[in-house]
Each structure stands twice: as C-alpha cells, then as structure tokens.
Amino acid sequence: MRYWIETLGCPKNHVDSDKLAGLLETQGYDPASSPDDADLVVANTCAFIEAAREESIETVLDLADRKRRGARLVVTGCMAERYGDELAAALPEVDLVAGFGKSLTASSTRVELRARAASSFDLLNLPRPTSTTPWAYVKIAEGCDRRCGFCAIPTFRGDQRSRSTEEILSEARALVAGGVKELVLIAQDLASWGHDRRRAGRGEAVEVLDEGGTQPLIDLTRTLSTEVERVRLLYLYPSGLTTGLIDTILATGVPYFDLSLQHASKSLLRRMRRWGNAERFLERIDAIRESEPDATFRSSFILGYPGETEDDQHDLLEFIKAAQLDWAGFFTFSSEDGTYAQGLGDQVPHELALERMREVSELQDAITATKRDALVGTTQRILVDSSGVGRSVRECPEIDGVVMVDPSLSVGSTVQCRIVASHGTDLEGVTL
Numbered sequence: 001m002r003y004w005i006e007t008l009g010c011p012k013n014h015v016d017s018d019k020l021a022g023l024l025e026t027q028g029y030d031p032a033s034s035p036d037d038a039d040l041v042v043a044n045t046c047a048f049i050e051a052a053r054e055e056s057i058e059t060v061l062d063l064a065d066r067k068r069r070g071a072r073l074v075v076t077g078c079m080a081e082r083y084g085d086e087l088a089a090a091l092p093e094v095d096l097v098a099g100f101g102k103s104l105t106a107s108s109t110r111v112e113l114r115a116r117a118a119s120s121f122d123l124l125n126l127p128r129p130t131s132t133t134p135w136a137y138v139k140i141a142e143g144c145d146r147r148c149g150f151c152a153i154p155t156f157r158g159d160q161r162s163r164s165t166e167e168i169l170s171e172a173r174a175l176v177a178g179g180v181k182e183l184v185l186i187a188q189d190l191a192s193w194g195h196d197r198r199r200a201g202r203g204e205a206v207e208v209l210d211e212g213g214t215q216p217l218i219d220l221t222r223t224l225s226t227e228v229e230r231v232r233l234l235y236l237y238p239s240g241l242t243t244g245l246i247d248t249i250l251a252t253g254v255p256y257f258d259l260s261l262q263h264a265s266k267s268l269l270r271r272m273r274r275w276g277n278a279e280r281f282l283e284r285i286d287a288i289r290e291s292e293p294d295a296t297f298r299s300s301f302i303l304g305y306p307g308e309t310e311d312d313q314h315d316l317l318e319f320i321k322a323a324q325l326d327w328a329g330f331f332t333f334s335s336e337d338g339t340y341a342q343g344l345g346d347q348v349p350h351e352l353a354l355e356r357m358r359e360v361s362e363l364q365d366a367i368t369a370t371k372r373d374a375l376v377g378t379t380q381r382i383l384v385d386s387s388g389v390g391r392s393v394r395e396c397p398e399i400d401g402v403v404m405v406d407p408s409l410s411v412g413s414t415v416q417c418r419i420v421a422s423h424g425t426d427l428e429g430v431t432l
C-alpha cells in the first residue's frame, strides 16, 4: 500500500505531514511517487487566510481528479479542523475529512492516523521519517496563548502546549543521526516555549517576557547548538527578544532573527492587541547589530488591518527605511471567523490594502536587493541543500533566497564560498 501527502501552508504544517508520513510508514505504507500512484491520498490543508483556503480547495479537487479509482482521499489539517462539516458536505469526492481532534480512520479505511488524545491532538510526538534534506523543522510547541486581533490560530489550534525538552532532544538527535546539519525550531510563539509547563492556568500569554521568561528556550537552544551545526529560531514575538535570548542566538553562530512584528504603528499594534512600536523594535535591532553587525533580520507585516490610516502607513514606511531588514513578507488583512478584528469597524477596502502593500513591498525589495548585492565579494560558509543549491546562515530554508554553488558538491557538505554575483534574492558562490 502506498500513500501520498500533499502539504499546504506554513512550515508547521510540513512538520505535521512528516509525522503523518512517519506514522503511516510504521503501519506498513510506503511513499508513492505521485498522487495517482497512491492507495491513500492525504491533503494536509491550510486555513490561515482566504487565499490559503482557496488554494487548499483547489488542491483537494485536483487530487480528487488525479487519484486512481479505489484510492481514498482524506482531508486533514487546519481547514478540516475549522470547517470540517462544511467541507465534508461540499466535497463529496472526499472520503474522509478529519481535524486534529478526530480520528482520520473511517471504518472502511485501513489507515490508522489516530491522534493520540483529545487534549494533545496535534502530532507533536509522533515519529517522523529521515529527513531528505540536510535541514529539518522541529516543532517545539503547538497552539498559542496570545490573542492577536487578526489571528484565528488559537481558535482551532488551542492554547500553547510545549513539548518536553526530552521529546525535542530525542527527535533532534534522530534527525542529526540521519544527516541533518541544521535544525529550524518552530512554534506559533517560540519565545514562550515552556511557559505552559510552568503555569497552572492557560490562555494568558505573558505580554513582555522577562529574562526568566525566555530561560527555557535559552537552555534548549544552547543544548541543541552543541549537538548540531546550525540551530535557527523562527517566529519570535518581539517582546520575547530578551538580552539573554539575543546573546544565546548570537552564540550559536546563526545570527538570524525572525521577528514577528506585523506593523510599526503603536496605535495600530494596540488595535491588533500586540506589543511594541517602531522605536522599541529599532532599539532591539540596533542593539543586536551593535553586538553582531552581520546579524540578519526577517519579519512579516499585515497591511489593511481595520482602522489602518495613512499615518499608520507612513509609520510603517519610515520603519522599513530605518530598520533595513534583510527579508520581509507582506500580507493584506483577511477577516477571519472568531477573531477580535472581525468585529472591528473601519475596515480598509481591499484595493487600498493592496496599494499599501505594493508601496511597502517595493521599498523593501530595493533594500533586500541592496543587502544581497553588498554580499558580493564576501566569503560565506555554505551548507549544500541539494545539487547546486546551498545556504549561508543568512538564508532560512524555503523562505529566503539561496546561494547557487558548484553542482558537484555533495549534499549535506559545508564549504567556504566566495560570493561572486547576486541575482535578485539569490547569490552565486565559488568554492574556495
């Protein structure tokens, strides 16, 4: 019996798919080479925003067309969790729709994709197959205790549930033993990892994490960095960027800061129910650059949140100019069921949100291009991800640009390269 899993959405979903694959393989399934070659076809969907939902539906319909007669089509992931009943009713071509809390097992299927328990319905501690790349995501928590105005994730992923250090280390060690050189730690709110384990009550995030608040992540990062060549941390809520955590990240040798900022205007951030403002963000970025001038920064921003004004847009543009981030992603606001923002007045017309997004993206694209050009002539240590393609510590897998290298270099090797050219977001390196 063979399976095929089609994964949409963020890195966290990719980890879930890995875990589903691991589980299926322990049950005797082998990976199929394509959806039409599989006995079981799983669509692991994303429901983050409207566009992601549309893509998920299109993918499911495409898989329904491609799967061979008799093969079973199962839809899981965030969309199944949020809109399970509607999906099942609207998609008769699907054999089973199953959210995290439900068994993916129908009486008529032989597949056991059962989630472990209702209170820990994610797939965090399931085994996973050996990574096919020299890097791997490791999801260290599921859910989120924050309640950002635009975000529906807590409504269907629940409050934060952190994995134990032992579980994480055991998964990390297995990945490293299988050849992984870079571990990318992910969670909805990484800096708060471990808080739920220290707290009796749930559903209340600590607004500003103090030095003690980030100690669990500091300890974990330090331990992991002694066991693997690179440890990269994604999705840091900006108030979690304590001095201790900054120093720890710098000490790993991967001075990469993925800050979840979302905007720069203080009043708009409060409407988003988030911490911070441009001055505080810049203060932290400057402090990091003072310790490590080569530090790399990534962030993401939402345009068109309800109540956003021209002044807010001006603040964001000024911030982008001042911050000189290496990488940034921009998204237009999407009104999501069950969120605080859904009930807010002053909704921004979508066309205006798009226009603001274009304006800020254009500015950032020029900054990114200048930063990439400035690397020409430098020497970088490159991890070879696949034939002819590698990354320095400045590029996160799957999100940022890459460094093109000699295709004869073996995958998983690390080499010193001189950067000889830049092509948009990508660089070209020559082995030294």
Ligand code: SF4
Pocket: 144, 145, 146, 147, 148, 151, 152, 153, 154, 188, 189, 237
């Ligand atoms: S920190 Fe905010 S945006 Fe991120 S998952 Fe939690 S609620 Fe959503």
